[in-house]
Amino acid sequence: xxxxxxxxxxxxxxxxxxxxxxxxxxxxxxxxxxxxxxxxxxxxxxxxxxxxxxxxxxxxxxxxxxxxxxxxxxxxxxxxxxxxxxxxxxxxxxxxxxxxxxxxxxxxxxxxxxxxxxxxxxxxxxxxxxxxxxxxxxxxxxxxxxxxxxxxxxxxxxxxxxxxxxxxxxxxxxxxxxxxxxxxxxxxxxxxxxxxxxxxxxxxxxxxxxxxxxxxxxxxxxxxxxxxxxxxxxxxxxxxxxxxxxxxxxxxxxxxxxxxxxxxxxxxxxxxxxxxxxxxxxxxxxxxxxxxxxxxxxxxxxxxxxxxxxxxxxxxxxxxxxxxxxxxxxxxxxxxxxxxxxxxxxxxxxxxxxxxxxxxxxxxxxxxxxxxxxxxxxxxxxxxxxxxxxxxxxxxxxxxxxxxxxxxxxxxxxxxxxxxxxxxxxxxxxxxxxxxxxxxxxxxxxxxxxxxxxxxxxxxxxxxxxxxxxxxxxxxxxxxxxxxxxx
Numbered sequence: 001x002x003x004x005x006x007x008x009x010x011x012x013x014x015x016x017x018x019x020x021x022x023x024x025x026x027x028x029x030x031x032x033x034x035x036x037x038x039x040x041x042x043x044x045x046x047x048x049x050x051x052x053x054x055x056x057x058x059x060x061x062x063x064x065x066x067x068x069x070x071x072x073x074x075x076x077x078x079x080x081x082x083x084x085x086x087x088x089x090x091x092x093x094x095x096x097x098x099x100x101x102x103x104x105x106x107x108x109x110x111x112x113x114x115x116x117x118x119x120x121x122x123x124x125x126x127x128x129x130x131x132x133x134x135x136x137x138x139x140x141x142x143x144x145x146x147x148x149x150x151x152x153x154x155x156x157x158x159x160x161x162x163x164x165x166x167x168x169x170x171x172x173x174x175x176x177x178x179x180x181x182x183x184x185x186x187x188x189x190x191x192x193x194x195x196x197x198x199x200x201x202x203x204x205x206x207x208x209x210x211x212x213x214x215x216x217x218x219x220x221x222x223x224x225x226x227x228x229x230x231x232x233x234x235x236x237x238x239x240x241x242x243x244x245x246x247x248x249x250x251x252x253x254x255x256x257x258x259x260x261x262x263x264x265x266x267x268x269x270x271x272x273x274x275x276x277x278x279x280x281x282x283x284x285x286x287x288x289x290x291x292x293x294x295x296x297x298x299x300x301x302x303x304x305x306x307x308x309x310x311x312x313x314x315x316x317x318x319x320x321x322x323x324x325x326x327x328x329x330x331x332x333x334x335x336x337x338x339x340x341x342x343x344x345x346x347x348x349x350x351x352x353x354x355x356x357x358x359x360x361x362x363x364x365x366x367x368x369x370x371x372x373x374x375x376x377x378x379x380x381x382x383x384x385x386x387x388x389x390x391x392x393x394x395x396x397x398x399x400x401x402x403x404x405x406x407x408x409x410x411x412x413x414x415x416x417x418x419x420x421x422x423x424x425x426x427x428x429x430x431x432x433x434x435x436x437x438x439x440x441x442x443x444x445x446x447x448x449x450x451x452x453x454x455x456x457x458x459x460x461x462x463x464x465x466x467x468x469x470x471x472x473x474x475x476x477x478x479x480x481x482x483x484x485x486x487x
């Protein structure tokens with residue numbers, strides 16, 4: 001299933017034909033699949049560096065080396081010799097949050113275009129190049145970036161770097177490719193949102209109602225009319241503007257020789273020209289001072305649903321780290337207070353879901369964000385009844401500091417979640433966090449201050465954070481009703 005970012009691209013782009021590649025800028029390095037695939041042989045936010053003491057060290061420290069090429073490309077290297085594999089990720093500082101007005105869904109559409117061929121790789125050839133060498137790959141569009149990654153055997157690292165540089169250097173943008181991918185994305189919108197029960201709930205629906213700034217509140221999956229309106233010139237200009245080395249981070253994480261990798265990176269990426277990247281628009285949200293209640297109808301839904309969204313503290317602020325622990329206390333696992341109150345005690349629902357950044361994790365976003373609670377419920381339970389139960393779980397945290405046992409459990413759970421993020425998908429998780437911190441903070445090594453910052457949170461900070469950020473006047477309540485159902 002794809003929630004904007006995670007389907008199998010091989011399936012999404014199946015049955016396409018790979019034409020012969022054009023004349024190349026660099027010859028392709030040796031790779032087992034070269035003949036088989038017809039290929040030649042970053043808004044103002046708080047800094048996320050953490051608020052723990054400067055000399056605090058994590059239990060597990062990730063090796064990080066960073067530098068910048070003359071064309072502005074930020075490079076992050078992180079060596080791990082545990083297994084003979086390596087992750088390559090290219091993160092562009094353009095997400096759906098800042099896509100052009102009247103072109104909603106354009107950032108996501110362009111993600112698809114990046115697999116339609118480049119100067120030396122024909123349509124589908126990039127995918128085949130990776131898969132026939134035993135690797136996996138994907139791309140995703142998020143709030144503040146678009147990324148492309150591959151996890152491959154270390155023996156084909158050079159080939160993978162060459163392939164990524166080839167599409168950064170010159171994407172094959174044609175009217176045929178554009179029309180094809182407009183159809184694919186529109187079909188995706190119909191399948192994932194318009195023609196399924198709870199389509200886009202709550203990750204797409206709620207931000208549009210809880211936020212006021214257009215950049216945070218528009219339909220980032222894309223209105224069908226806007227997708228149809230995208231022109232070939234739009235696509236070419238978008239690529240020229242945002243898919244430039246000085247708007248990107250290249251991360252290499254895994255088993256590799258650092259000196260050799262630096263040589264390859266210089267060889268394939270350094271000559272790619274930089275671009276004039278426009279400044280990120282103002283993404284700030286005004287402080288919410290009144291509770292909002294909204295109702296949406298779903299003609300295909302069978303049961304009501306409810307989502308409650310609170311604006312998050314600025315990323316990297318002390319309260320941001322406290323919210324990471326509040327998320328564990330309130331929402332994560334069967335021991336969480338919301339699960340105990342709504343499921344175990346009152347029987348209002350069978351599951352409580354949500355968290356920070358539903359399209360990623362606590363750490364890989366930059367602009368304003370929501371902390372969200374969502375659930376399905378029976379029609380005899382009213383939204384007001386459920387919100388009262390949510391308040392019953394939250395209010396004690398606003399009036400009394402948590403005890404030592406609760407704090408320690410939250411720390412253990414938050415650390416566990418962080419390490420699970422690092423280990424995701426054969427090492428991709430580590431590359432993802434390194435790239436995000438390099439892109440948003442200019443400091444990939446800030447990833448090593450995540451754990452100390454979580455451990456530095458105190459009961460008093462948790463209470464202070466709950467008082468300001470979990471107040472009822474900082475939230476939007478969205479009730480989803482089956483069309484014609486009980487209100």
